Amino acid sequence: MKMFTVAASAAILAWASAAEAQQTLTMWYHGAGNEVESKIINQIIADFNGSQSDWKVELQSFPQAAYNDSVVAGALAGNLPDILDVDGPVMPNWAWAGYMQPLKIDESKIADFLPGTKGIWNGQLYSIGLWDAAVALVTRQSYLDELGLRTPTLEQPWTKDEFMAALDAAKASGKFEYAFDPGMAWTGEWYPYAFSPFLQSFGGDIVDRSTYKTAEGALNGEAALAFGEWWQSLFKNGYAPATQDPADRDGGFAAGKYAFSWNGNWAALNTLKAFPDTVFLPAPDFGNGPKIGAASWQFGISASSKHPEGAAAFIEFALQDKYLAAFSDGIGLIPPTKTAAAMTEHYKPGGAMEVFFGLSAAQALVRPVTPGYVVQAKVFEKALADIASGADVAATLDAAVDEINADIEKNGGYGH
Amino acid sequence: MAMISADNRGLRLATRYAVLVLIALIFIFPLVFMVMSSLKPDQQLLQDSGSLRAFLPVGDISLSNYFAAFQRAPVGTFVFNSVLVTGVTVVLSLLVCSAAAFAFVFVGWKGRDVLLSILLATLILPFETIAIPLLMMVAHLPWLGMDGLTWGWLNSYRVQIVPFIADGLTVFLFVQYFKDLPGELIEAARVEGASWFQIYRRIVMPLSGPILATAAILKFLVMYNQYLWPLMVTQAEGYRPVMVGLQYFFQLNVAWGEVMAYLSLITVPVLAFYLYLQKAFIASIASTGVKG
Numbered sequence: 192m193k194m195f196t197v198a199a200s201a202a203i204l205a206w207a208s209a210a211e212a213q214q215t216l217t218m219w220y221h222g223a224g225n226e227v228e229s230k231i232i233n234q235i236i237a238d239f240n241g242s243q244s245d246w247k248v249e250l251q252s253f254p255q256a257a258y259n260d261s262v263v264a265g266a267l268a269g270n271l272p273d274i275l276d277v278d279g280p281v282m283p284n285w286a287w288a289g290y291m292q293p294l295k296i297d298e299s300k301i302a303d304f305l306p307g308t309k310g311i312w313n314g315q316l317y318s319i320g321l322w323d324a325a326v327a328l329v330t331r332q333s334y335l336d337e338l339g340l341r342t343p344t345l346e347q348p349w350t351k352d353e354f355m356a357a358l359d360a361a362k363a364s365g366k367f368e369y370a371f372d373p374g375m376a377w378t379g380e381w382y383p384y385a386f387s388p389f390l391q392s393f394g395g396d397i398v399d400r401s402t403y404k405t406a407e408g409a410l411n412g413e414a415a416l417a418f419g420e421w422w423q424s425l426f427k428n429g430y431a432p433a434t435q436d437p438a439d440r441d442g443g444f445a446a447g448k449y450a451f452s453w454n455g456n457w458a459a460l461n462t463l464k465a466f467p468d469t470v471f472l473p474a475p476d477f478g479n480g481p482k483i484g485a486a487s488w489q490f491g492i493s494a495s496s497k498h499p500e501g502a503a504a505f506i507e508f509a510l511q512d513k514y515l516a517a518f519s520d521g522i523g524l525i526p527p528t529k530t531a532a533a534m535t536e537h538y539k540p541g542g543a544m545e546v547f548f549g550l551s552a553a554q555a556l557v558r559p560v561t562p563g564y565v566v567q568a569k570v571f572e573k574a575l576a577d578i579a580s581g582a583d584v585a586a587t588l589d590a591a592v593d594e595i596n597a598d599i600e601k602n603g604g605y606g607h
Numbered sequence: 608m609a610m611i612s613a614d615n616r617g618l619r620l621a622t623r624y625a626v627l628v629l630i631a632l633i634f635i636f637p638l639v640f641m642v643m644s645s646l647k648p649d650q651q652l653l654q655d656s657g658s659l660r661a662f663l664p665v666g667d668i669s670l671s672n673y674f675a676a677f678q679r680a681p682v683g684t685f686v687f688n689s690v691l692v693t694g695v696t697v698v699l700s701l702l703v704c705s706a707a708a709f710a711f712v713f714v715g716w717k718g719r720d721v722l723l724s725i726l727l728a729t730l731i732l733p734f735e736t737i738a739i740p741l742l743m744m745v746a747h748l749p750w751l752g753m754d755g756l757t758w759g760w761l762n763s764y765r766v767q768i769v770p771f772i773a774d775g776l777t778v779f780l781f782v783q784y785f786k787d788l789p790g791e792l793i794e795a796a797r798v799e800g801a802s803w804f805q806i807y808r809r810i811v812m813p814l815s816g817p818i819l820a821t822a823a824i825l826k827f828l829v830m831y832n833q834y835l836w837p838l839m840v841t842q843a844e845g846y847r848p849v850m851v852g853l854q855y856f857f858q859l860n861v862a863w864g865e866v867m868a869y870l871s872l873i874t875v876p877v878l879a880f881y882l883y884l885q886k887a888f889i890a891s892i893a894s895t896g897v898k899g
Binding site: 223224226251253254256257268269270458 | 653838840842843857860861
């Protein structure tokens with residue numbers, strides 16, 4: 192009996208000291224409400240917690256729409272977690288504002304990652320993504336055949352003239368309500384993510400990336416004006432609806448209302464279900480090379496974390512191909528490496544969405560890497576919505592430039 | 608002649624009822640749309656949305672959206688949190704604000720007019736202007752609880768309740784109502800030797816049913832619809848209220864049927880509370896001219 196008591200006490204003591212030795216790391220994630228995503232992230236955490244005895248990650252999930260505001264409020268209240276996830280283009284702002292610290296992981300492990308998944312600001316890695324997202328021109332092979340159109344490829348995308356000829360052919364066929372669905376129902380980040388690549392393909396940009404200190408010339412130069420006129424013509428000439436309700440965006444293409452839809456890989460599975468002959472075409476080249484947006488959600492470490500080495504250990508652990516593939520299979524996102532892509536159902540060679548991996552590798556351009564982007568994105572969105580509604584192109588872009596420049600000046604150049 | 612008059616009266620009555628029914632339908636249509644949509648699969652919901660079918664229980668009707676909503680988010684927790692926070696705030700607010708108004712109207716003390724003016728001036732300040740300073744303050748406030756003295760009120764019920772107990776609008780409503788009560792009653796009670804608290808509890812409050820109902824409903828709606836503040840102060844899921852919970856349903860591909868099911872569920876407490884206090888609320892509007 193005495194032996195048993197001693198053994199039990201020793202076991203309890205050993206368990207207690209092990210539990211004490213395991214340091215808790217808090218983590219915030221934007222996936223609340225998404226069952227599949229939550230399941231995968233919880234699996235990674237369970238695997239990590241079970242794989243070693245130094246660290247124990249505890250997750251707090253937030254709904255995506257409320258996540259950024261929650262992080263900003265948490266930073267103001269001095270209540271940030273150790274690990275957080277951040278939308279790629281927002282990262283420079285959070286790093287500049289002092290919410291995040293550089294991410295010190297073995298960078299050889301991310302050497303093969305798609306460029307859009309690496310959150311680099313001021314020459315330092317702050318965040319890394321377990322996936323990327325890409326946009327394509329979605330249509331059906333049968334539409335291309337009926338309209339007599341060449342199928343564009345990564346090597347030979349449509350030129351602006353070819354793209355407009357395709358819209359003309361779709362419009363003239365009388366088969367569709369509109370030739371093109373750019374996705375006007377999706378406000379917010381969709382505008383700069385999906386539409387600024389058109390501007391960049393024309394040769395303009397949201398801000399001058401050589402200095403990040405002005406938008407003058409980039410957003411109101413000749414290329415930007417040409418883009419603005421083209422953008423307005425889509426709506427003025429009846430190619431696309433200037434306003435759209437979200438339900439129409441979700442189901443319009445599947446209902447046959449549109450010949451072409453500008454949409455992301457996250458919607459591709461549903462489209463394939465509706466039309467097995469769906470094809471995902473590369474972005475047209477408007478003169479300065481075809482472009483699409485890049486950078487999705489990424490993991491990083493908060494500046495207030497007292498255990499950055501533990502947080503980095505978790506992030507490194509999560510970069511395993513099996514987890515990258517699990518996210519891809521679960522929610523349709525693009526795996527960041529070829530090896531992970533090969534393990535997935537949709538992105539493996541010959542998979543239905545393999546083309547997105549190629550698009551992401553070949554055409555992706557990250558949004559302006561500057562803390563001021565969070566303001567510039569909103570200004571850009573408003574300008575494009577106004578132009579779509581018929582506002583004067585030059586005046587609207589000039590006003591947007593003034594607003595962006597005033598913000599940059601007000602914030603002392605955002606550290607550039 | 609009498610028959611023509613009777614006919615006219617009947618016609619007027621029929622017209623009046625027709626107009627009232629039309630107005631009632633306009634107000635009730637969004638609710639009917641919400642409940643009917645919550646019973647339909649997404650594809651049918653979207654197809655029906657452009658026709659009268661949107662208001663009818665037709666097609667593939669089921670409760671599957673409700674089950675899915677409970678799977679997607681801890682709906683019960685959110686509703687419980689909102690009802691708890693709202694209920695406690697409403698009760699405490701009625702007590703504190705009515706007592707404050709009582710002191711402003713019936714008790715003579717130096718500076719009460721100035722203080723009342725300052726209190727009313729707070730009505731022009733939108734909450735957003737004080738949200739950040741308030742957040743920074745509550746993040747460092749002390750609290751004595753079961754764990755002893757702790758610092759910071761984040762992730763708690765009290766942080767969602769205490770800042771909203773006292774507010775200028777509710778005090779103002781009570782002040783206006785109390786001013787119309789017969790002063791003779793108060794004077795008689797004072798002559799009889801009643802204390803201020805006895806007058807407040809035994810004379811003024813029993814006469815204040817309509818304004819209590821009005822203030823309760825207005826406060827209930829404000830608290831139940833809280834979004835920004837709980838979003839800022841509740842990082843733990845277990846303390847989140849219904850409006851923050853609504854965001855769980857807005858993923859990249861929105862499941863509209865589940866959204867409608869969730870909205871139907873969270874509307875139930877509001878409707879129940881309103882129906883419970885409806886008579887007193889209407890009586891209050893009729894007597895004070897205050898509109899909700």
